[in-house]
Structure formats: structure tokens, C-alpha cells
Amino acid sequence: AQRVTQPEKLLSVFKGAPVELKCNYSYSGSPELFWYVQYSRQRLQLLLRHISRESIKGFTADLNKGETSFHLKKPFAQEEDSAMYYCALTNQATSGSRLTFGEGTQLTVNP
Amino acid sequence: DSGVTQTPKHLITATGQRVTLRCSPRSGDLSVYWYQQSLDQGLQFLIQYYNGEERAKGNILERFSAQQFPDLHSELNLSSLELGDSALYFCASSDPRGPDTQYFGPGTRLTVL
Numbered sequence: 001a002q003r004v005t006q007p008e009k010l011l012s013v014f015k016g017a018p019v020e021l022k023c024n025y026s027y028s029g030s031p032e033l034f035w036y037v038q039y040s041r042q043r044l045q046l047l048l049r050h051i052s053r054e055s056i057k058g059f060t061a062d063l064n065k066g067e068t069s070f071h072l073k074k075p076f077a078q079e080e081d082s083a084m085y086y087c088a089l090t091n092q093a094t095s096g097s098r099l100t101f102g103e104g105t106q107l108t109v110n111p
Numbered sequence: 112d113s114g115v116t117q118t119p120k121h122l123i124t125a126t127g128q129r130v131t132l133r134c135s136p137r138s139g140d141l142s143v144y145w146y147q148q149s150l151d152q153g154l155q156f157l158i159q160y161y162n163g164e165e166r167a168k169g170n171i172l173e174r175f176s177a178q179q180f181p182d183l184h185s186e187l188n189l190s191s192l193e194l195g196d197s198a199l200y201f202c203a204s205s206d207p208r209g210p211d212t213q214y215f216g217p218g219t220r221l222t223v224l
Contacts, residue, residue: 036215041199043115044154044215086154096167097211098144099203101154 002027004087006102013077014110021072021105023061023087031089033063033070034099038084047085048072057081077109114138115204115216123222129190132219136183136204142166143185144205144213145177149198160185161207192223 003026013019025031035047047056050063050070061072070087087102114137122130136143145157147170156169160179171177174192179185189196199220203213 041218043217044201044203046212046214049210049212088154096159097142097205097207097213098156098159098167098169099146099154099213100156103153 002031002089002091002100004089004100004102006085006087006105008105009103010106010108012108012110015079016076019074019077019081019107019109021085021087021107023070023072023102025068025070025087025089027068027089027091029091031091033061034088034090035059035061035070035072036086036088036101038086038104040083044086077107079109079111082107082109115202115214117200117202117216117219119219120217121220121222123224124192125224126192126194128192128223129188130192130221132187132189132200132202132221134185134187134202134204134216136185136202137206137214140204140206140214141183142205142207142211143179143183144203145171145185145187146201146203147198148201148218149195152198154201157187189221194223197221197223 005024033050036044037047088099116135141162144159157171159167177187199218201218202216205213
């Protein structure tokens with residue numbers, strides 16, 4: 001069965017500091033990885049999708065198939081980055097396009 | 112704004128009751144997904160519809176059912192409600208003919224008293 005693990009429930013950094021939110025996954029087949037962000041229990045917004053290789057709001061994420069990781073990084077955190085971040089995957093071969101989410105990491109960026 | 116709309120925003124009801132949550136997908140999206148977000152279970156996939164037909168089922172209770180109508184809007188019906196059903200219910204939509212990225216609605220917050 002596929003699973004997404006976000007080891008840190010809470011992460012606190014200071015403004016301007018680098019931030020890394022960890023995500024590891026277990027899977028069978030060829031998963032597709034995503035990062036979603038949720039501000040104050042509002043709607044989930046797509047932040048990154050690994051196949052698009054984009055950088056959104058200064059965030060990047062690299063898929064490391066050897067380590068089965070998809071960590072989210074930003075070199076200089078901003079206060080407005082404070083939110084809940086969810087790593088998620090789909091696996092068309094085994095479970096179609098449903099998203100399997102990790103437990104989320106609450107990021108707080110302090111002034 | 113992702114274009115996915117959900118009504119109502121908030122719903123407060125009593126145990127044993129039945130409620131219906133409504134979702135309108137983005138224009139052109141054929142797939143609709145329902146997810147439940149609760150404090151103890153996190154974000155869980157419930158069910159997916161594609162162009163009116165059920166495509167996939169997740170951790171959906173037998174007391175819950177859903178459907179997608181010809182105009183592609185979807186409804187999630189929750190019956191015999193229990194306190195533990197209190198949660199945020201999100202709808203998402205995607206177009207499997209394209210990138211198939213899921214875009215989420217604002218959610219319906221259900222409180223069962």
C-alpha cells in the first residue's frame with residue numbers, strides 16, 4: 001500500500017531562514033508527488049507538482065527516487081509562508097488519481 | 112480562486128440526522144472527488160466520480176453516499192450522523208483529459224451535536 005510520511009507535525013523558523021519540510025513515501029508503481037498548502041483551514045491550494053518542476057512562491061521540491069523523498073525547500077522563509085503543508089501522491093497504476101496525503105506539517109515563520 | 116464551489120459553508124446538525132453537501136466543479140472538469148478532513152484521521156479520500164459514474168471508492172462509510180449529476184455537479188449524502196462525522200468535507204475536481212491536477216473547493220464544515 002502507498003503511504004506518505006511527513007515526520008514533523010510542527011516546524012518553526014525565523015523570517016529569512018531557510019526552511020525544509022520533509023516528505024517520504026512508500027509506493028508500488030510510478031507515483032506522482034504533490035505539495036498542497038492550506039492557510040487557516042481554508043481550501044487546499046496546489047503548491048507544486050513534481051512533473052512540472054516549477055518554483056512557486058520561492059518553493060522547490062526535488063523528487064529523489066532512491067530515497068523515496070520529496071522534500072519542500074525555500075531558501076528564505078517569509079511570515080506569509082506560515083500555513084499547513086501537505087505532501088500527497090497519486091499512483092495511477094494501483095489506485096487511480098485519488099490523492100493520498102501525509103499528516104501535514106504546520107509551518108510557523110516567526111518575525 | 113480555483114473555481115470549485117461548495118455549499119453550504121457551515122452545517123450544524125444533530126446526531127441521527129441526514130445532510131447533503133453540494134459541489135460544483137470547475138468548468139470543463141469531468142472528475143469530482145470528495146475528501147474528509149478531521150483532526151484524528153487527517154485528509155482521507157472518500158469517493159471519486161467521473162462524468163456521472165463512480166470511478167473509485169476510498170474510506171467511505173456505508174452511511175455515506177454520493178452521486179454526480181448530468182451537469183457534473185456532485186452531492187455527498189451523510190445519514191445517521193454521529194459525533195465522529197464532524198469534519199471538513201472538501202470537494203476537488205480535475206480534468207483527466209489534461210494534467211489531471213486536482214483543484215479544491217473551500218469545504219463544508221460539518222458539526223454534529
